[in-house]
Amino acid sequence: MSAAARHPDKTLRLATLRAMGALDTRAEPLFDALVRSAAAASGRALALIVLVDADGHGLAVHAPAPDIDEPSVLRVLAKASSGVLEIPDARVDPRCADDPLVVGAAGIRCFVAVPIRRGESAKAGALCVLDRAPGTLDERQHETLRQLARAVAQALETRPVARRNNLVPVGAAPSLQPPLESAGETERKRRANEALLERTGRLLDAGGWELDLATNAITWSDQTCRLHDVPPGFHPSLEEAVSFYDAVARPVIDAAVRKSIDTGEGWDLQLPLTTATGRKIWVRAVGILECAEDGTPQRLVGAFQDITLQRRAILALEASDRRYRKLFQYSPGLICTHDHEGVLLSVNPAAARSLGYSVGEMIGRPLTDFMRPERRPYFAEYLLRLMREDSDAGMLQVVAKDGSEHVWQYHNVLDDDVDDPYVLGHALDVTERFRQESQLREWSIHDALTGCFNRRYLAELTAGPAAGWGCIVFDLDHFKQVNDTHGHARGDEVLVAMAKFLRGHVRPQDAVIRLGGDEFLVLLRGAGEELTQGVVDRLEADRAAAPIGFTMGATTVVPGASLEAGLGEADRRLYKAREGRPKRAP
Known part of the structure; x- marks a missing residue:
């Protein structure tokens, strides 16, 4: 068709x-x-x-x-x-x-x-x-x-x-x-x-011009006159028209005119210009050659357009791009971009150095390649939050080339205003700070002498969500006589040995707490009456291995019940046990 x-x-x-x-x-x-x-x-x-x-x-x-x-x-x-x-x-x-x-x-x-x-x-x-x-x-x-x-x-x-x-x-x-x-x-x-055409020229901020090659007479439209800040009807000489261009632009426009006359090609240039009132602007100068029927060049015609705002926008964009590239290249912060699946699209040198890799070794690989397997499910959750909320912040644990673990504190943003959305990530390596904070926390919840947990840790447990516990409280028999007879150094040795004895009878997830002085507490996580009683029986059977005699009282706390109330009941049973049995001499 x-x-x-x-x-x-x-x-x-x-x-x-x-x-x-x-x-x-x-x-x-x-x-x-x-x-x-x-x-x-x-x-x-x-x-x-x-x-x-x-x-x-x-x-x-x-x-x-x-x-x-x-x-x-x-x-x-x-x-x-x-x-x-x-x-x-x-x-x-x-x-x-x-x-x-x-x-x-x-x-x-x-x-x-x-x-x-x-x-x-x-x-x-x-x-x-x-x-x-x-x-x-x-x-x-x-x-x-x-x-x-x-x-x-x-x-x-x-x-x-x-x-x-x-x-x-x-x-x-x-x-x-x-x-x-x-x-x-x-x-x-x-x-x-x-x-x-005049209205259209005003809309475009553009005007027309014509140069008669036989007489060098120039004609400007009213809009072209306005662009040069001269009155409508102004007829400049050829030298005057060229003089409006900045000095660096005059050889450029002169070469374009000569080439057009020699070859018939037109031009389309962006050049700096100073108006009659001294305004600095940029113009788009377009021109073509018109010839007679025998091919003789007759006139040059074209148009001017004020592109100052567009030029400023382009220059601002270019400057912004240069600043971003310098920031990306030289920032001590860790900067990267990745796609919606976590594959790295770019990495700045600081981020690569942080993990001991070169930039080339990291680009094109998913971030999960730099995580321990057990941490990867959390990264999938991070991607889902990011796609849903457009941004996400938190801590990311990554593994360096030498196998050491690093902690990155990140704040990442999704950019979906482009054909291929990507994530812009910025992070700080807070590994040392994280270690120091972890050490301070460990010190704050542990007893310096025995290494057991302390009352601060117990306070955190009682403030948290109610869980099931097996509770066993201990009181050392005749501990004051040890201090009075053998000195406090010997008393400290007994406390350390007692802590070791108790830890030997519980699971890794259980907690041995020194409440103060010669009082200890064992918390069995998630334990019922049967498991708690089993621990009590083993301790009772191993009394001879303990560094000192002790009295204990035990109870269980069901999920949702008060841990403090359970500890009170364990104390009551301890006092009852003390009253009902003879004490072992130190």
Whole structure:
């Protein structure tokens, strides 16, 4: 099926094109300036005006890039609606995912088409902007493109009149030309077109210019004058026009002009400029060469656009990127990025040094490679929290190349504003601090003499959630006589030996606590009456191995009951046992 056959309004569209005198349109400075303005306004890399002739072939007033063929352009244009067509990412849009423009060498991702109309009649074509990166335009950019499309339509409408004055070669049959217009009507349309271009220039903050190569006379549009802070109608000399550019930019624009005259190539430059009032701005300077029919260069025409804000934004972004890279490279903090599965995408030198690796040895590996197996389930929970909350903070235990364990205190953030979300991680190696804090805690809950837990640890247990316990309290018999007879050094030896004796009769998860003086407590974690009584029986059977005689009282505390109440009951039973049995002499 031909490209033309795919358009249901083919007859009306072709009549519109003929009425506009557009079927023989060639690339011209006005249209070239319009599409350049469209590209600048939209921030897209490519712009073109596509019309359709009687054979269904597309004709680009401003030729696209060499790898964009006309049939592909027309296939996408055929899908345009009566309004603005915008495809943010053509690769995932079913209307054009398989179009050669998308899957071919052009690699187009973003596509916007604005219809070109004559009044309310059918489309004659479209003003299109394209880019190889995905994206969308805002409403202000849409409105600017609509204004430019109207300017294209008005420019096309004036072509038949220009033909009758032998200004443009005639390419369509005389019978297809519209009725003659009066000189007044032609002047009205010309002024309306100029007014539209002026409004468009204001929207884009852009103006036009022209240099007659025979006389060196320069003409500036009113908007160009405003950009230079000179009154509208100002006509500078060639030297004055060049003098507005900063000294470093003058050789650049001079070389571009000479090359254009020699080769016919245009230019599109971003240069610093100082206005008549001393304002420092950046401008986008665009120019092309126009020649006579015999190829003799006649004039240079082009446009200016104030891009100071865009330039500042780009420079600020570049400066920010440089600062981030320096921070990443030289920060003593540990910085990395990883994907949603925990695979490292980047690691700064400080993080690699912390674990004894090179950067290259870490990138591309999951963080779980640097964790002990029993810690990896906690990392999976971390990833889930991060994806749910967009950030997470805490402690991460990692293993260095030499097998030593390190503790990283991290605060990580998910960045999902890009196509491939990633996690930006920042951490501090708090291994030494963690060790010191652990040591201080150990000291705070342990008895310095016996190594048993102390009353502070007991207070933490009673303040925590109620659990099941087996409780056995001990009181050493005649311990005061040991101190009085043999001295406190001997008394300390007895206490240390008694602690060792008790630890030898309990499990690793149980706690031996020195309550103070010659009082001890054994807490059997999760023990019921049977297990508690078994420990009591073993202690009773091994009394002869104890360094000193002792009296004990035992009870059990069920989950949810008060541990303090259980200890009180164990004490009561201890006193009862003391009263009921003879004491062993020291």
